[in-house]
Amino acid sequence: MVALAKHLPQPVSQPPISPMAADVLDGLRATPKRLPPKYFYDAVGSQLFEKITQLPEYYPTRCELEILRANAAAIAKLIPSGACLVEFGSGSCAKVRLLLQAARIAAYVPVDISAEFLEREADTLRREFPRLVVSPVAGDFTQPFELPGSVKAMPRVGFFPGSTVGNFEPHEACAFLRNTGRILGRDAVLIIGVDLIKDASVLNAAYNDAAGVTEAFNVNLLARINRELGADFKLDKFEHHAFYNRERDRIEMHLASAKRQKVKVCGETIDFRAGETIHTENSYKYSVESFGALARGSGWIPVSMWTDPKRFFSVQALKFGGEKIRRAFLNGK
Ligand code: AVJ
Numbered sequence: 535m536v537a538l539a540k541h542l543p544q545p546v547s548q549p550p551i552s553p554m555a556a557d558v559l560d561g562l563r564a565t566p567k568r569l570p571p572k573y574f575y576d577a578v579g580s581q582l583f584e585k586i587t588q589l590p591e592y593y594p595t596r597c598e599l600e601i602l603r604a605n606a607a608a609i610a611k612l613i614p615s616g617a618c619l620v621e622f623g624s625g626s627c628a629k630v631r632l633l634l635q636a637a638r639i640a641a642y643v644p645v646d647i648s649a650e651f652l653e654r655e656a657d658t659l660r661r662e663f664p665r666l667v668v669s670p671v672a673g674d675f676t677q678p679f680e681l682p683g684s685v686k687a688m689p690r691v692g693f694f695p696g697s698t699v700g701n702f703e704p705h706e707a708c709a710f711l712r713n714t715g716r717i718l719g720r721d722a723v724l725i726i727g728v729d730l731i732k733d734a735s736v737l738n739a740a741y742n743d744a745a746g747v748t749e750a751f752n753v754n755l756l757a758r759i760n761r762e763l764g765a766d767f768k769l770d771k772f773e774h775h776a777f778y779n780r781e782r783d784r785i786e787m788h789l790a791s792a793k794r795q796k797v798k799v800c801g802e803t804i805d806f807r808a809g810e811t812i813h814t815e816n817s818y819k820y821s822v823e824s825f826g827a828l829a830r831g832s833g834w835i836p837v838s839m840w841t842d843p844k845r846f847f848s849v850q851a852l853k854f855g856g857e858k859i860r861r862a863f864l865n866g867k
Contacts, residue, residue, distance in 0.1 A: 571815040582751040597847035606636035613637040618688040641667040697729035711832035741776035749774035787815040830863040
């Protein structure tokens with residue numbers, strides 16, 4: 535027998551597809567269409583988000599900073615001396631700086647996907663706090679990761695500000711909290727910013743600002759896909775829709791197609807009906823009680839909670855109790 539393999543048709547070699555291209559195609563092929571909010575934050579998107587945090591309608595950042603400032607001493611009491619502070623998705627230096635000034639923190643481990651952003655932030659903090667060990671970890675903080683060896687012996691405190699936890703579905707938030715508990719270990723403290731359920735008019739205004747910055751932030755997702763994946767979204771043919779969904783306690787952001795149209799993405803044609811939307815983000819809102827239940831169901835015990843005078847936003851301190859706490863909660867105890 536002669537080996538015939540070389541005469542058989544060979545598979546056409548496909549150009550390797552990036553993780554972003556795979557996620558984008560996956561979301562645009564689905565019904566209803568969706569895109570992961572993590573792709574908002576390229577250089578342009580991160581700048582637009584910075585602008586959002588300064589808008590008069592966008593209360594979360596201001597409220598959280600106010601809470602951290604007013605309660606820095608009380609929060610610092612929960613942080614053991616010589617602790618290592620692990621920040622998930624190192625957003626802005628401003629928030630962590632308040633903790634670094636108030637508590638005796640030996641090491642700071644910011645975890646973020648953007649390595650470039652991490653290095654810049656790390657340098658700033660090293661200059662400001664010369665005795666602080668700063669060990670960034672570049673990676674996706676929703677996945678299990680190892681703490682740097684230099685901090686392994688220190689007591690661990692997690693920091694997850696900004697109500698970024700609201701981007702997760704509640705079951706994903708639970709998985710995130712369990713994973714965080716596994717990484718930080720028994721008795722670790724987690725300081726987490728959680729946006730609260732409130733009047734829908736306040737919520738709707740925060741995601742539909744008069745200056746149109748949130749709209750630009752939303753549409754930049756398509757602009758980024760055009761830039762990085764060579765797609766041909768017509769940016770003026772998609773409209774920003776953001777509204778509070780009361781049944782599910784979440785703000786939903788969508789991009790609605792202004793007409794029936796076709797878009798080419800990575801060589802694939804995506805059809806849009808007039809008015810069809812791409813769901814780009816959920817931002818879940820919790821009550822103190824509903825977040826407490828989520829925490830317990832993930833093995834974390836709520837120990838303290840601080841809020842602003844209008845009760846718009848909360849900073850919550852949790853302690854990791856592990857499986858015992860989780861099972862007790864799930865068994866209704
Ligand atoms: C960074 C996820 C907390 O949900 O409020 C702001 C993102 N989206 N305006 C939020 C966002 C539109 C923000 N988080």
